[in-house]
Amino acid sequence: xxxxxxxxxxxxxxxxxxxxxxxxxxxxxxxxxxxGDEEYGVDILKVQEIRGYDAVTKIANAPEFIKGVVNxxxxxxxxxxxxxxxxxxxxxxxxxxxxxILNVAGxxxxxxxxSVSDVIMLSPDKIRPAPDFSxxxxxxYLIGLGTVDQRMLILVDIxxxxxxxxxxxxxxxx
Numbered sequence: 001x002x003x004x005x006x007x008x009x010x011x012x013x014x015x016x017x018x019x020x021x022x023x024x025x026x027x028x029x030x031x032x033x034x035x036g037d038e039e040y041g042v043d044i045l046k047v048q049e050i051r052g053y054d055a056v057t058k059i060a061n062a063p064e065f066i067k068g069v070v071n072x073x074x075x076x077x078x079x080x081x082x083x084x085x086x087x088x089x090x091x092x093x094x095x096x097x098x099x100x101i102l103n104v105a106g107x108x109x110x111x112x113x114x115s116v117s118d119v120i121m122l123s124p125d126k127i128r129p130a131p132d133f134s135x136x137x138x139x140x141y142l143i144g145l146g147t148v149d150q151r152m153l154i155l156v157d158i159x160x161x162x163x164x165x166x167x168x169x170x171x172x173x174x
Contacts, residue, residue, distance in 0.1 A: 027124070030146065032117040032153060033100065036088040041146060041153045044119055046102050053097040053112060067112060077101065079110040080162070104162045111158075120153075122146045127155065140164075 030041030056068030056079050065085040069076050079099060083091045096115040101108060130142040141161035146153040 027121045028127075029119055029121050030153065030155060031100065031119055033098075033113040034115050034117065035083055035086060035113055039117065039151060039153050040113075041120070041122075041155045042100070042102070042158045046104060046158050048101040048103045048108065050116055051099045051101060051110075053093055053099055070110065072101065072108065072110075075108050077108050077110050079112060081112040083112065083114065102158055102162070104159050107162075109162055120146075120148055122148070122153075122155075 029044040031044050031047050032039055032041045034040070054070065056070050058068040059066065062068070065081050067079045067081050069078050071077075081091060083089075097112065098116050099110040099112050100116065101110050126148065127144045127146050129144045141157050141164065143155035143157050146155050
């Protein structure tokens with residue numbers, strides 16, 4: 001995993017110049033991260049900061065995927081472990097485990113992921129709609145699937161995901 005991250009970081013300068021050209025063409029920037037064997041992306045504008053995983057204060061009766069809360073410079077931030085939320089099997093915390101601090105619908109929320117890769121720019125022609133599944137499988141939080149070279153990214157509308165009724169993190173106002 002460390003080897004692939006160093007390869008990604010070495011390619012970053014070339015990507016940044018390509019990213020600038022894509023931005024002018026109407027692309028979107030995504031922070032990419034891994035969960036299990038898959039790579040995901042969220043809108044970089046929703047990301048406040050990236051931190052190492054630290055101990056959290058557990059909250060009684062919270063869903064299993066809500067690890068607890070942390071005090072981030074005076075703000076109490078709920079921490080959601082996306083590996084548990086997406087039922088990705090055994091969860092292990094190691095030196096690559098990070099928390100992405102997000103600003104979603106005016107609320108600060110932390111999201112535990114296996115590792116953060118890089119920031120990429122995707123033009124609209126590199127984003128495909130998510131496949132249709134049965135109504136029992138909710139994919140309303142997916143923007144679509146992005147392609148970069150041979151990589152496929154699962155693009156998540158983090159605002160829709162974090163404000164979903166099953167998360168219990170936000171008041172839903174209609």
